[in-house]
Amino acid sequence: MAHLFYRTCSLSPPPSPPSFSSSKTQTLFAPITPSPFPYPLPFSSSSSKLFCLDPLRFQSPRFSSSSSTSFDRIKPYLQSEWEPILKGWVCSVVSVGCLSVAVPKAGQIPSILSSVGSDRMVAEGMALATLAFARSAATYLQHAFLWEAALGAAFRIRAYVFGRVIESDLGFFEGNAGVEAGDVAHRLTSEASDVADMLYSLLNTVVPNTLQFLVMATQMVVLSPPLALVSALGVPCLLLVIGYLGEKLRGISRRAQITAAKLSSYVNEVLPLMLVVKANNGELNENLHFCRLAQDDLMARLGKKKLKAVIPQIVQVIYVGGLILLHAISLNALKGSMDGSRLLSFTMSLALLIDPIQGMGKAFNELKEGEPAVERLFELAQFHNKVVEKPNALDLCYVTGDIKFSGVTFRYGDNMPLILNELDIHIKRGERVAFIGRSGGGKTTIVKLLLRLYDPLYGDIFLDDYNIQEIKLRNIREHIVLIPQDTMLFSGTVAENIGYKDASGKLDMECVENAAKIANADEFIRELPHGYQTNIGLRGSLLSGGQRQRIGIARALYRKSSILILDEATSALDSKSEQVFRQALEPLMTNHTVLIIAHRIETVMMADRVLLVEGGKVEEVPKSSILSPDGHLASLLNSFADTGRKN
Numbered sequence: 330m331a332h333l334f335y336r337t338c339s340l341s342p343p344p345s346p347p348s349f350s351s352s353k354t355q356t357l358f359a360p361i362t363p364s365p366f367p368y369p370l371p372f373s374s375s376s377s378k379l380f381c382l383d384p385l386r387f388q389s390p391r392f393s394s395s396s397s398t399s400f401d402r403i404k405p406y407l408q409s410e411w412e413p414i415l416k417g418w419v420c421s422v423v424s425v426g427c428l429s430v431a432v433p434k435a436g437q438i439p440s441i442l443s444s445v446g447s448d449r450m451v452a453e454g455m456a457l458a459t460l461a462f463a464r465s466a467a468t469y470l471q472h473a474f475l476w477e478a479a480l481g482a483a484f485r486i487r488a489y490v491f492g493r494v495i496e497s498d499l500g501f502f503e504g505n506a507g508v509e510a511g512d513v514a515h516r517l518t519s520e521a522s523d524v525a526d527m528l529y530s531l532l533n534t535v536v537p538n539t540l541q542f543l544v545m546a547t548q549m550v551v552l553s554p555p556l557a558l559v560s561a562l563g564v565p566c567l568l569l570v571i572g573y574l575g576e577k578l579r580g581i582s583r584r585a586q587i588t589a590a591k592l593s594s595y596v597n598e599v600l601p602l603m604l605v606v607k608a609n610n611g612e613l614n615e616n617l618h619f620c621r622l623a624q625d626d627l628m629a630r631l632g633k634k635k636l637k638a639v640i641p642q643i644v645q646v647i648y649v650g651g652l653i654l655l656h657a658i659s660l661n662a663l664k665g666s667m668d669g670s671r672l673l674s675f676t677m678s679l680a681l682l683i684d685p686i687q688g689m690g691k692a693f694n695e696l697k698e699g700e701p702a703v704e705r706l707f708e709l710a711q712f713h714n715k716v717v718e719k720p721n722a723l724d725l726c727y728v729t730g731d732i733k734f735s736g737v738t739f740r741y742g743d744n745m746p747l748i749l750n751e752l753d754i755h756i757k758r759g760e761r762v763a764f765i766g767r768s769g770g771g772k773t774t775i776v777k778l779l780l781r782l783y784d785p786l787y788g789d790i791f792l793d794d795y796n797i798q799e800i801k802l803r804n805i806r807e808h809i810v811l812i813p814q815d816t817m818l819f820s821g822t823v824a825e826n827i828g829y830k831d832a833s834g835k836l837d838m839e840c841v842e843n844a845a846k847i848a849n850a851d852e853f854i855r856e857l858p859h860g861y862q863t864n865i866g867l868r869g870s871l872l873s874g875g876q877r878q879r880i881g882i883a884r885a886l887y888r889k890s891s892i893l894i895l896d897e898a899t900s901a902l903d904s905k906s907e908q909v910f911r912q913a914l915e916p917l918m919t920n921h922t923v924l925i926i927a928h929r930i931e932t933v934m935m936a937d938r939v940l941l942v943e944g945g946k947v948e949e950v951p952k953s954s955i956l957s958p959d960g961h962l963a964s965l966l967n968s969f970a971d972t973g974r975k976n
C-alpha cells in the first residue's frame with residue numbers, strides 16, 4: 330500500500346513532473362500554448378516545436394513491437410528534428426566545399442613560396458586564409474546544429490518513455506515483476522545521454538564524414554587513379570575489423586549499462602531506508618553490498634573503455650600502416666609520372682581521408698554503445714497495460730457514491746493465489762463502511778480494484794450503477810480520494826503538497842488553508858519558518874510522521890470528491906490528534922461515501938457498518954461484537970493496533 334497514493338496522483342491529469350520544486354513549478358507548467366504537453370522546449374521557444382511534442386503522437390503502436398530495430402525506433406524522433414539536421418548538413422557541405430577548394434591550392438604552396446613578395450602570393454594567401462576561416466565557421470555551425478538535433482531527439486525519446494512509464498499500470502511498479510526505481514532513473518538519465526551521443530555520431534557521419542570521404546576520394550582518383558586504387562584496397566579489410574570489434578563493444582556496453590543500473594537501483598533503495606540501516610547497525614553490510622556492485626560496474630566499464638580506446642588505434646594502425654606500405658610500392662612503380670604539387674595534393678587528400686574514416690569508426694563505436702541504451706529505454710515503453718480505458722468511456726461530472734462489487738474474483742498474477750473470491754459488496758451513497766480483517770486479507774486490494782488500478786479476473790464493479798470499466802480512468806480517480814497509511818510527499822512547499830492536484834496550475838490558497846484546518850494541520854504549518862511556503866525537504870523529511878500524515882489528509886480534502894477512502898490513515902497520529910481528526914472528519918463525512926480500513930477500534934466505530942474481509946469474501950459483522958472485550962474481532966483489532974504502533 331505504501332506507494333499507492335503517489336501512483337494514484339501520478340496518473341491524474343495533467344501530465345505530472347517527476348517531482349516539483351517550489352520556484353520552478355509555476356514556470357515549468359505555465360500554459361505556454363494550448364498544447365497538452367507541459368514540458369519546456371529544449372532549444373527554442375517557438376510554439377511550432379511544441380506542437381511536435383504532443384505526447385499522444387509518441388504513443389504510436391509501432392513502438393510496441395519488440396522486433397523493430399534500434400534505428401526504426403529512433404527514426405521518428407530524428408525526423409522531427411529535420412530542421413537543425415538540414416542546417417547542420419548544409420554547413421557540412423560548405424565546410425567540405427572549402428576543403429576541396431583549399432587542397433589543390435595548398436598543393437601549390439611550394440611554387441607560391443618561390444614567388445615571395447609577389448601579388449600572387451598575397452592573393453593566394455588571402456584566399457587560403459578565407460577558406461580556412463569559412464571552413465572553421467561552417468564546421469562549428471555543423472556541430473552546433475547536429476548536437477541540437479541529437480539532444481532534441483534524445484529529449485523527445487526521454488519524454489515519451491517517461492510518459493509511458495508514468496502511465497503504466499500499478500502492476501508495472503509493484504510485485505515481483507515490478508521495475509526498480511533506480512533502474513528506471515538510470516535508463517532515463519545516463520542511458521538517454523548515451524543515446525544523444527549516438528545520435529550525434531550518426532548524424533555527423535551520415536553526411537559530413539561521407540561527404541568529406543567522397544570529395545577526398547574523388548580528388549585522389551583525379552590526381553592519380555592507380556594510387557587511389559591502391560588506397561581503396563585498405564578499406565574492406567578495415568570494415569571487417571571494425572565490424573568484429575563493434576559487435577564485441579555492443580555486448581560489453583549492454584553489460585556495463587546493466588551493472589550501472591543495478592548500482593543506481595541499490596542506492597535509490599538504500600538511501601530512503603537510512604533510519605532502518607542505522608537502527609540495525611547495517612552500515613558495514615550496506616557498504617560491502619555497495620562495494621560489490623560498484624566493483625562489478627568498475628569491471629564492466631573498464632572493459633568497455635579499454636575496447637573503446639583500442640578500436641581507433643587498431644583502425645589507424647591498419648589503415649596508415651597498410652597505406653604507407655602500398656604507397657611506397659606504388660610510388661616506386663610510378664616514379665616520375667607525378668609532379669611535386671600533384672603529389673602533395675594527393676598526400677593531403679589522403680590525410681584528410683583518414684579523418685572521416687576515423688569519424689566513421691568512432692560513430693560505429695557510439696552506435697554499438699548506444700544500441701543497448703535505445704533497446705533498454707524502449708523496453709520501458711513496451712509494457713502492455715492491462716487496465717485500458719475504452720475509447721468511448723464515460724466522463725461523469727458527478728457521482729453520488731453508490732458502490733457495488735458483483736462476483737469479483739482477483740489475483741495479482743497468473744500463478745498466484747486468489748485474493749478475492751466472488752466478492753459481493755454493496756455500499757450505498759453516504760454510507761460509512763469499515764473493512765477489518767487479518768493482515769494480507771485483501772482490504773487494500775479492494776480499494777485498488779475500486780480505483781481501477783487493477784481489473785478483476787471475473788466480476789464487475791459499479792459506481793452509481795455504471796460499470797467502472799465504462800468510465801474514464803481520470804474520472805474514477807477524480808471522484809475517489811484516498812488517504813493512505815504512508816503519506817507520500819514531494820520536495821516542495823507545504824502548499825504545493827496540499828494542492829498537488831493543481832501542481833500544473835494555480836493553487837487556491839484559501840482551499841489549501843481550509844483543508845489544512847480540517848486536517849488539524851494549520852497550527853503546526855503556521856509555526857514552520859515560512860508557514861505554507863516552507864520547503865519540507867526530500868519526501869517531506871523535515872516533518873514528523875504525524876505531520877506528514879496530516880498534510881496527506883489535507884491534500885485529500887483539497888480535492889472535491891464523493892468517495893473518501895481512509896486506508897489506516899490515522900495510524901501515525903497520537904490518540905489526541907486522532908480524536909481531533911475524527912471530529913474534523915465528521916462534517917466532511919456527511920457528504921461522502923466513506924470506506925475505512927482501520928485497525929483501531931475507535932476508528933472502526935466511526936463506521937455505520939463493519940465488513941470482515943476473510944478468505945477472499947466479506948461478511949458483515951455487528952459493531953457490538955467489536956466492542957465486546959472477549960470477542961474475536963476485538964482481539965484481532967487490538968493485535969493490529971499494537972503492530973501499527975510498533976511500526
Ligand SMILES: Nc1ncnc2c1ncn2[C@@H]1O[C@H](COP(=O)(O)OP(=O)(O)OP(=O)(O)O)[C@@H](O)[C@H]1O
Nearest residue numbers: 503504505741748767768769770771772773774775
Ligand atoms: N502487487 C502485488 N503483487 C503480488 N501480491 C500482492 C501485491 N500487493 C499485495 N499482494 C498480496 O495480496 C494480499 C492482500 O494484500 P492487501 O494489501 O490487500 O492486504 P491488506 O488486507 O490490506 O493487508 P494489511 O492490513 O496488512 O494492509 C497479500 O497477501 C499481499 O502479499
